[in-house]
Amino acid sequence: MTTQHYPNTRFTPENSAILLVDHQTGLLLGVKDLDQDMVRRNAATLARTAKMFNLPVILTTSAEDGPNGPLIPQITNELPDVKVIQRTGEIDAFDYPEFADAVEATGRKNLIIAGISTDVCLTFAALSAVARGYNVHALIDASGTWNDAAQATSIARMSAAGVTMNSTVGITAELQRDWKNPTGEQLAGLYADLAIPFYQTLIALRS
Template identity: 45%
Template sequence: MTTQADYLEQLTPDNAAVLFIDNQTTLTLGVQSIDLTVLKANIEGLARLARMFGLPVVLTTTGGGADGPSGGLLKGITDAFPEVDIVNRTGILNAMDDPRFAAAVEATARRKIILSGITTDFCLVYPALSLIAAGYHVFVAVDASGSWTSAINDAALQRLIQAGATPTNVQSIFGELQNTATNRDAEAAKSRMSEIMEWLDTYTPAPSLIGENFAARQA
C-alpha cells in the first residue's frame, strides 16, 4: 500500500504517468460540470504537458472507440501521442479490468498515476479505485475530467479522496513537474523555457502579458 512518505513525494518526470480514460468526442458533449471549451483545452494542455516532460501515457476508449457511439479520443490527445496504441474496450466499464490496459499501466513502471477521464463518476472512478487498491498514488486532474452535473462530479471526487486519491489540476501538475525537473537538472529545464512559456500562455490563466514579456526579453 502507499505509505505516507510515498503519498507526500512530489510528482517528477521520472515517477509519473498519465492515463486518459474515455476522453471521447461524443461522451464529452454530455459533460455539464465544467465548460466544454475549458474542459477540452485542459485535456489538450495535459496531453501536451505529458509530452513536454516525457511522461508515459496510456490511452483507452469505451464502446468501440471511434467506430462506436461514444466516438474517438479527442484530437488533442491523439495529436500529442500519435504513436501510442489505444485500448478500445467494449463492455468493460473498469479499464483496469481489461488485461491490456492493466498491462500498459504496469509497463509504465510509474507509481504516481495522473488520471483524466469522462466521466468522473463512471469511467474514471472505477479504475482509480482499483489503482489505489493496487498501491498506486492516484492524482485526479479535476479540470481535465467531468461529469453530467456538478453534484455528481463532486460526489465522485469525495469518494476518491476518501479512498486516498489526490485532487489536483493541470496548472498545478505543471508547476510540480517543472519544479522537480529544475531541481534535478537546471540547465535542461532552462532549455525548455520557450516551450514552457508558450504552454503557460495557452493553457493556464497566466495572462498573455507574461508570454509577451518573455518574448521581448529573448529578442
C-alpha cells in the same frame, strides 16, 4: 483513509505516468459541470506534457464505434503514435487486462489520471489504481461529468480512498518543480497556448 504527504509522494518526470481515460467526442458533449472547451484544452495540455517530460502515456476508449465516439482530436493530434487501447465493454479501465498490463509495464508508481466521466471513468480507474498500490492524482479540470452533484460526490469518494485531487496546472508545475529546469520555457509556452491563455499576455508584457 491513506494520508499522502507531499514530500514523500512528489510526482516527477522520472516516476510518473499519465492515463487519459475515455476523452471521447460523444461523451464530451454531455459534460455540464465544467466548460467543455477548458476540458479539451486541459486534455491537450496533458498530452503535450507527456511529450515534453517524456512521460509514459496510456490512452483508452470504451464503445468507440458506438455513441461514445473516438478520442477527441486535441489528444490524438498531440499523440498520433500512441496506441489507443479500445476496451470491449469494461467500465473500469483496470478491469481490461491490456490496460492494466500497460500501466504496470510503465514501471511508474505515480499516476496522473483524467477521464470522462469524472464519476465513472476517472473515479473507477483512480480507485482501482490506489487499490493496486499506485499513488494517484485525479485531475478534475481535465475531466468532466453530467452535473455538479456528480462531480462533488466523485471528489468525496476518491478523496476518502486516498486519491489526491489536483489540477492540470498544479500537476504540470509539480513536474517542472523549478523554472530553471530545461523545460521551463516550454511549459510557459504550453500555459500560454492551452492551459492558461491569459498567460500569453503576461509573457508579452515581459518581452
